[in-house]
Amino acid sequence: MTPGKTEGPITVTEDGGYLPGTHPDLPPPSSVHGPVHWIKVNLFGSVTETALTLVAAYFLYSAITFLVGWMFVDAAFTGESRKDCRAVATGACWAFIGNRFSLFIYGFYPEPERWRVDLSFVLLILAMVPVLFDRMPQRSKALIYTCLYPFIAAWLLVGGFGLEQVSTDQFGGLMLNVVIGVTGIAFSLPIGIVLALGRQSQLPIVRILCVSFIEIIRGVPLITLLFVAAVMLSYFVPPGTNFDLLVRMLIMVTLFASGYMAEVIRGGLQAIPNGQYEAADAMGLKYWQSMRLIVLPQALKISIPGIVNTFIALYKDTTLVIVIGRLDILGIGNSSLADTKWQGLSTEVYVFVAFFFFVSCFAMSRYSLWLEKKLHTGH
Amino acid sequence: MADTESPTQTKAPSEPSNGEDDIIRIIAMHKWFGEFHVLKNINLSVKTRERIVICGPSGSGKSTLIRCINRLEEHQKGQIIVDGIELTNDLKNIDLIRREVGIVFQHFNLFPHLTVLENLTLGPIWVRKTPKKEAEELAMKYLERVKIPEQAAKFPGQLSGGQQQRVAIARSLCMNPKVMLFDEPTSALDPEMIKEVLDVMVALAESGMTMLVVTHEMGFAKTVADSVIFMDEGEIIEENEPHEFFNNPRHDRTKMFLSQILHH
Ligand SMILES: Nc1ncnc2c1ncn2[C@@H]1O[C@H](COP(=O)(O)OP(=O)(O)OP(=O)(O)O)[C@@H](O)[C@H]1O
Ligand SMILES: [Mg+2]
Numbered sequence: 001m002t003p004g005k006t007e008g009p010i011t012v013t014e015d016g017g018y019l020p021g022t023h024p025d026l027p028p029p030s031s032v033h034g035p036v037h038w039i040k041v042n043l044f045g046s047v048t049e050t051a052l053t054l055v056a057a058y059f060l061y062s063a064i065t066f067l068v069g070w071m072f073v074d075a076a077f078t079g080e081s082r083k084d085c086r087a088v089a090t091g092a093c094w095a096f097i098g099n100r101f102s103l104f105i106y107g108f109y110p111e112p113e114r115w116r117v118d119l120s121f122v123l124l125i126l127a128m129v130p131v132l133f134d135r136m137p138q139r140s141k142a143l144i145y146t147c148l149y150p151f152i153a154a155w156l157l158v159g160g161f162g163l164e165q166v167s168t169d170q171f172g173g174l175m176l177n178v179v180i181g182v183t184g185i186a187f188s189l190p191i192g193i194v195l196a197l198g199r200q201s202q203l204p205i206v207r208i209l210c211v212s213f214i215e216i217i218r219g220v221p222l223i224t225l226l227f228v229a230a231v232m233l234s235y236f237v238p239p240g241t242n243f244d245l246l247v248r249m250l251i252m253v254t255l256f257a258s259g260y261m262a263e264v265i266r267g268g269l270q271a272i273p274n275g276q277y278e279a280a281d282a283m284g285l286k287y288w289q290s291m292r293l294i295v296l297p298q299a300l301k302i303s304i305p306g307i308v309n310t311f312i313a314l315y316k317d318t319t320l321v322i323v324i325g326r327l328d329i330l331g332i333g334n335s336s337l338a339d340t341k342w343q344g345l346s347t348e349v350y351v352f353v354a355f356f357f358f359v360s361c362f363a364m365s366r367y368s369l370w371l372e373k374k375l376h377t378g379h
Numbered sequence: 380m381a382d383t384e385s386p387t388q389t390k391a392p393s394e395p396s397n398g399e400d401d402i403i404r405i406i407a408m409h410k411w412f413g414e415f416h417v418l419k420n421i422n423l424s425v426k427t428r429e430r431i432v433i434c435g436p437s438g439s440g441k442s443t444l445i446r447c448i449n450r451l452e453e454h455q456k457g458q459i460i461v462d463g464i465e466l467t468n469d470l471k472n473i474d475l476i477r478r479e480v481g482i483v484f485q486h487f488n489l490f491p492h493l494t495v496l497e498n499l500t501l502g503p504i505w506v507r508k509t510p511k512k513e514a515e516e517l518a519m520k521y522l523e524r525v526k527i528p529e530q531a532a533k534f535p536g537q538l539s540g541g542q543q544q545r546v547a548i549a550r551s552l553c554m555n556p557k558v559m560l561f562d563e564p565t566s567a568l569d570p571e572m573i574k575e576v577l578d579v580m581v582a583l584a585e586s587g588m589t590m591l592v593v594t595h596e597m598g599f600a601k602t603v604a605d606s607v608i609f610m611d612e613g614e615i616i617e618e619n620e621p622h623e624f625f626n627n628p629r630h631d632r633t634k635m636f637l638s639q640i641l642h643h
Contacts, residue, residue, distance in 0.1 A: 275488035278451050283554065284477040284506040293501060297492050377491060377534035 071351075081341040096345045097352050100336050104329055104352075107172015113164060117175050120153045124182065132367065150186065168246035174329045174356065179246075180318040184253045185311050191254065192261025193300075197291065199266055210262070217259030222317055225252045230324040249321055257314040264306035268299035301375045308368035312361045329353055401460075402427050402558055402589055403448060408457030410440075410447060417443050418454070419613045425558070430590045432600040432621075435610035436636060441593040444610070445560045448591070449480040462557060478506060481551030482560040485567050487543045489535035495522070495546050496531040502554045514553075521549040525579050541572030545579055552583075559583070561592040595640060601625065609633045 043053045074091030085093035106114050127149035130142035159165040198210035229248040237243045280290035322331040333349035403425040410418040417440050433441050446452040450473045459466040461476045499518035503509040522528040525545035565573045584603040607624040609617040617633045628634045
């Protein structure tokens with residue numbers, strides 16, 4: 001349209017003659033939506049794309065048929081040795097895992113006492129409910145139980161006070177991973193928060209202490225810290241006292257995760273605009289109140305991906321206890337391979353262990369996505 | 380600029396204060412940011428129910444001045460006395476004063492993770508220890524005052540700028556303050572939302588609230604202010620009742636500022 005000629009009312013538009021102001025809502029033309037269109041544009045857009053799609057489809061197909069065949073179709077699920085497996089099937093020998101299953105789960109925990117491990121698993125799930133779902137009824141009462149859970153679990157697993165004593169040397173398998181992982185996760189978050197706040201403190205001493213702690217922890221590999229826990233810490237406790245090796249490891253793993261957690265949370269804290277602190281101050285809230293009610297809820301929300309990332313890393317790092325002679329699920333698997341009856345089944349063992357870790361970590365990752373979505377308040 | 384035009388009232392010039400019934404008294408106050416002398420020899424008193432508008436060019440220290448009154452900024456010399464309590468490093472005094480002084484910010488500073496209702500009840504519940512139910516009733520009362528009770532369950536991010544600023548005003552009022560400070564409450568708003576916020580402020584002024592308002596809304600100043608203060612480069616250059624201030628500015632700098640702001 002040229003300027004100056006726009007006065008007269010436009011009565012017919014290009015796409016079919018609606019008067020201005022009377023155009024109805026029309027569905028988009030079928031060529032721009034729908035699955036067929038998506039496939040056409042995204043998979044077969046050009047010759048190169050078509051070729052790539054076909055090659056990728058071929059590889060996916062062969063990989064999946066091979067895996068399904070090995071894992072399920074050609075797999076042997078019963079048997080007493082590798083020979084038994086090979087006699088009936090060419091694929092995976094899951095009989096090995098089934099045969100050793102309780103070792104994988106409980107390690108060397110004495111058999112008659114294993115109900116205690118089961119019970120503490122069940123109680124753990126109950127303790128997690130109020131943490132994971134903030135809308136549950138009676139949540140504050142349930143949280144009291146959650147806070148008591150570590151003590152209940154410690155009593156159940158270690159014994160004493162009426163239960164038979166079980167040495168922590170006998171902890172092993174998946175149970176050891178869960179004990180270390182859950183302890184690390186439960187304690188590293190609060191410690192990390194305190195360290196992150198301390199790093200921002202106005203008091204130089206607090207700040208310097210927190211910064212040095214975080215930097216030292218982050219600058220040293222976890223394996224080194226575990227060796228330190230195993231060997232060196234005994235110099236610091238009075239001779240004769242027995243400072244449990246598992247407890248030392250728990251402390252080291254927790255501190256290690258706390259250092260990372262502190263940095264993740266610091267990132268969240270820095271994203272909170274100054275105005276939030278000022279509004280909280282102006283309202284007359286005390287420091288801890290404004291942290292708890294205003295700053296941390298927002299900072300933690302922003303930090304969820306990083307926090308869960310740290311949790312997942314910590315959980316996988318629990319396998320490192322192998323370096324100080326404790327057998328977690330991976331360690332048990334490794335040592336089972338030495339059994340002459342079952343030799344040569346390392347793939348099965350590692351696939352099983354990988355599957356266990358994948359399920360746990362994937363669940364954490366999904367939960368965090370759900371939580372992020374739920375906490376999104378639109379802005 | 381959106382003027383809230385209502386018949387211009389003529390006001391009696393403020394009587395010289397005897398310093399007794401002043402709710403805010405600032406005496407020979409100075410403030411530095413590092414080496415930078417941002418506030419110079421500020422003397423100001425605000426009586427109960429008095430409405431004072433502060434204007435001046437950008438960077439003249441207006442925000443800093445009102446932020447000193449509730450200790451969001453610390454002054455280094457002179458005295459600030461609010462409701463008979465002197466602002467010092469004594470945290471108890473700071474807490475007492477912050478309970479009596481409400482502030483409304485340019486960028487609202489609502490808490491985005493809390494609903495509107497929770498934003499309003501937070502102060503009463505945690506600072507004034509009001510029971511939750513009572514706090515919620517109070518909050519609804521003030522939301523009605525600012526004319527958005529229907530937004531109580533929403534999050535701030537779901538409201539328009541004007542609505543957010545009205546929530547922020549209601550949030551301050553919930554603390555039942557004796558003085559309200561406003562730092563350019565409308566300058567972050569789209570023009571069509573300025574009026575709804577100014578209307579709330581005018582109504583608040585009419586209800587007898589003591590107000591100290593940094594704003595460039597000269598219509599607001601003419602309508603409700605008892606006196607207008609002009610600041611430049613950290614000093615109070617001129618203070619006068621609005622009619623005289625606008626029609627008869629005494630200082631050249633005031634004249635220049637007014638001509639810029641009224642004819643831009
Ligand atoms: N935290 C700070 N540190 C250092 N300088 C500051 C700080 N805050 C403000 N200033 C400076 O102090 C001066 C006064 O700032 P102030 O925000 O009080 O001005 P203002 O009159 O409110 O301006 P505006 O109209 O732009 O809001 C400005 O030069 C500013 O750069
Ligand atoms: Mg300002």
